[in-house]
Amino acid sequence: MGDDRLSIAGREFKSRLWVGTGKYKDFVETQKAIEASGADVVTVAVRRVNITDRSKENLLDYIDPKRYTILPNTAGCYTVEDAVRYARLARAAGVSDLVKLEVIGDERTLFPDTAGLIEAAKILIKEGFVVLPYTNDDPIVAKKLVDLGCPAVMPLAAPIGSGLGIRNPYNLRIIMETVHVPIIVDAGVGTASDAALAMEYGADAVLMNTAIAGAQDPIAMAEAMKYAVHAGRLAFKAGRIPRKLYATASSPIEGML
Amino acid sequence: MEEAIQIQVNGESRVWRSGGTVGELLRELNIRADRVAVELNLEILDRNDFDRRSLTPGDRLEILSFIGGGSPKDHNRSIRSIRWATIV
Numbered sequence: 001m002g003d004d005r006l007s008i009a010g011r012e013f014k015s016r017l018w019v020g021t022g023k024y025k026d027f028v029e030t031q032k033a034i035e036a037s038g039a040d041v042v043t044v045a046v047r048r049v050n051i052t053d054r055s056k057e058n059l060l061d062y063i064d065p066k067r068y069t070i071l072p073n074t075a076g077c078y079t080v081e082d083a084v085r086y087a088r089l090a091r092a093a094g095v096s097d098l099v100k101l102e103v104i105g106d107e108r109t110l111f112p113d114t115a116g117l118i119e120a121a122k123i124l125i126k127e128g129f130v131v132l133p134y135t136n137d138d139p140i141v142a143k144k145l146v147d148l149g150c151p152a153v154m155p156l157a158a159p160i161g162s163g164l165g166i167r168n169p170y171n172l173r174i175i176m177e178t179v180h181v182p183i184i185v186d187a188g189v190g191t192a193s194d195a196a197l198a199m200e201y202g203a204d205a206v207l208m209n210t211a212i213a214g215a216q217d218p219i220a221m222a223e224a225m226k227y228a229v230h231a232g233r234l235a236f237k238a239g240r241i242p243r244k245l246y247a248t249a250s251s252p253i254e255g256m257l
Numbered sequence: 258m259e260e261a262i263q264i265q266v267n268g269e270s271r272v273w274r275s276g277g278t279v280g281e282l283l284r285e286l287n288i289r290a291d292r293v294a295v296e297l298n299l300e301i302l303d304r305n306d307f308d309r310r311s312l313t314p315g316d317r318l319e320i321l322s323f324i325g326g327g328s329p330k331d332h333n334r335s336i337r338s339i340r341w342a343t344i345v
Contacts, residue, residue: 021325030325045326046294048267048319054287059323075326089321092294092301209326 004233006205008182009130009151011098013069015040016199017229018184020209024218027062033212034063037222041069043100043207045076046090065095071132073100074120078113083120087129099124100154102134110160114141118148125149134186137171139178146179153179154207157198158188161210165194169201176202192221192228199232200240262314273312280308283320293322 006013018041024030034042042063050056063070072090077083080103087099103120105113112135121131125148133145137155145153155175158164165188166172176183182204189195189208198206206229215221260275266282273282279302283290295302296319302310312318 024325027325043326044323046321047324047326049288049293049322051267051269051286051288051320058289058292059325060292070323072323073326088301089294089296090323092304093292093322 004237006182008132011069013040013205015226015229016205016233017195017225018043018071018205018207019212019222019225020207021059021063022209023213027057027059029218030059030213031062033218033222034068035222036219036226037212038226039068041071041207043071043073043209046072046074046086046093069098070094070096071098071100073134074102076104077102078104080116080120080123083116084123087120087124088127091129096130097128098130098132100132100134112136112156114138117141118144121145121148121150132184137168137175139171139174142175142179142183146181150181152182152184152204154184154186156187157185157194158190160187161214162188163190163211163214164188165190166197166201169197172198172201172203189225192224195225195228196232196235199229200235202236205229262312264312264315265317267318267320275313276311278308279306279310279312279318282312282318283307286320288320293320295320 006016015038017037017039019034019037019039020043021030024033044059072094074083074086077086083101083103087101090099091097101117101120103113103116105111114136117133117135121133124131131150132152132154133150134154135141135145142153142155155172157166184205184207185198185203186207189206189211191211195206212218212222212225261272262275264271264273279295280290290304290307297310298317
């Protein structure tokens with residue numbers, strides 16, 4: 001699959017597994033897990049620098065921005081104003097216009113506030129941002145985001161960190177048929193089969209954090225996810241057989257005694 | 258003698274010298290300018306202006322950088338205690 005690259009807004013990515021960098025034990029574990037995952041896009045959050053304890057190391061000492069595409073998110077933002085502010089800060093702190101836009105609607109589910117998301121996307125796209133929106137598995141919202149100029153959409157599989165897997169495969173399928181930009185299934189993956197399924201359904205990539213960082217062995221799970229995404233992608237491209245209720249013999253009847 | 262002024266840095270008050278720039282403050286705090294975003298009284302500064310922008314009493318400065326993240330809330334590893342084999 002050497003030439004099976006994912007292309008978004010003129011950028012090319014070799015891996016279809018994108019990973020978050022939160023919840024790891026330390027930066028060494030983060031680095032090893034990302035390495036094992038084979039991901040070339042990593043999400044990061046934007047937060048205040050610890051000015052009282054400057055001995056604290058920087059994430060970018062472990063994740064080389066020359067090697068990985070750093071995708072800042074607006075995680076933790078519950079209003080359009082906050083999300084826009086954090087996106088602008090992310091651009092100022094980094095080197096690119098890429099942002100994973102999150103406008104969270106509710107603390108318990110962390111579901112996106114899709115009305116706020118659309119509004120924030122409108123503002124940021126006007127300012128030249130490449131907006132990759134974390135959205136609900138809602139085909140209408142996905143279409144609105146794409147119509148605004150989002151070069152990809154990132155519908156959730158299930159609530160962030162829930163590990164529930166793909167809750168609504170039919171909506172994901174409808175999103176894939178409704179919009180013609182890359183679909184990155186984001187959040188809710190629990191284990192390798194969930195990631196493989198997302199890719200088999202036709203997702204262009206999968207983004208996850210907790211499924212890897214929260215596993216008992218995050219580095220082994222990162223590797224499992226790499227193979228799962230790869231296998232799912234191959235299976236999708238290969239084209240699965242149709243489901244049938246009854247058996248079809250694999251061995252010929254002809255030539256039997 | 259330089260006059261001491263009071264400013265806010267990341268929500269904490271700090272004594273700084275009158276006329277001292279954002280760039281000088283970052284160097285004093287041992288912070289790499291190329292890895293942070295600086296917001297001065299809600300205005301995001303261009304990195305190239307750090308050495309030109311001097312601080313005045315009451316200025317509110319926010320210095321931010323990238324940290325590990327992927328989801329909106331830090332749950333820490335207690336999530337591992339919830340291990341459902343199957344939810345059907």
